[in-house]
Every structure is written in C-alpha cells, then in structure tokens.
C-alpha cells in the first residue's frame with residue numbers, strides 16, 4: 001500500500017469510529033481501504049495536467065464554425081461537504097485554425113471534475129482550459145448538476161438542478177452566438 005493510501009485508510013477508520021461504528025465488524029473490515037481507494041479515484045484529477053490530457057491532439061482546420069460537445073457526463077465532489085454533484089456539461093468553442101480531438105473536451109471536463117470543486121469554479125476552469133488549448137475566438141460552458149449536499153442533507157431540495165455558465169470571447173460579445181449555442185443545447189427561452 002502506498003503511504004498516501006495507508007494514510008487515507010487510517011483516517012477512514014477514525015471516521016468510522018467517529019460516527020459510532022465498529023471498524024472491526026465483518027462488513028466494515030475492508031471499508032476504510034476501499035473508501036480510500038475510491039476517494040483517490042474520485043480525486044485523480046489532481047494527478048493530471050492539461051498538457052498530458054490534450055497530448056498533442058490539436059488539428060489544423062479552417063473550420064471557423066462553432067464546435068459543440070453536448071451532454072458530457074460529469075461527476076464531481078463539492079469542496080464544502082465532500083459529497084457528489086452529478087450532471088452534464090455542454091462545451092462549445094469557435095476555432096481559429098485549430099480544433100481539439102473530440103474526446104479531449106470530455107477529458108478536460110473530467111480532469112477538473114475529479115477534484116474538489118464548486119460548480120462555478122469548475123465551469124470557469126473548463127472554459128479557460130479550452131480557451132488556452134485552442135486559442136478559440138470564444139468558449140462557452142454550461143453545467144447543469146444536482147448536488148447531493150442539497151438533496152441528502154440541509155434543505156433536502158430533491159429536484160433542484162443548479163445551472164452555471166461561463167461565456168468567453170465571441171460568446172460574451174455576441175448575443176447571436178450565445179443564443180445559437182443555448183438553442184443547440186436546448187436551453188434558449
């Protein structure tokens with residue numbers, strides 16, 4: 001076991017005691033280690049970098065029309081409660097000579113989602129990363145997510161979906177561009 005893993009495992013044992021459980025009982029014997037591994041997996045975005053994710057998958061293109069990737073599944077942990085928030089991200093950009101391999105957009109979303117987050121910062125980090133990598137004329141990101149910290153505790157608002165958006169460049173400056181994007185993701189009013 002790595003130092004990091006055994007440390008987190010030990011802390012989970014303490015958490016189990018803290019909530020009044022017996023970490024030695026049969027069902028819980030391997031739980032601290034499993035939970036530690038799960039937490040490492042859910043936070044693996046810290047080990048990744050934008051360069052490594054993109055890995056040269058930038059292609060020359062004279063397309064200057066909006067590229068849009070909709071409904072990217074998103075699983076993250078809120079930094080306030082360490083509880084999941086789950087939803088979808090929609091990402092669009094307007095290329096200026098370079099396009100990004102399609103799976104890379106989803107991987108960028110994943111890298112930032114697999115860190116402790118608040119939804120607004122996650123949205124901005126994705127937008128800025130896509131901007132940085134593609135040098136796009138504009139980037140738009142919308143995230144719609146349900147937060148377990150709202151659904152399972154506190155106000156227990158089971159059906160509330162939180163929506164956040166970041167618009168950069170052309171998406172910020174041009175109402176038409178922004179509207180086109182919102183229409184394409186089914187969110188125009």
Ligand SMILES: [Zn+2]
Nearest residue numbers: 078080081149
């Ligand atoms: Zn929370």
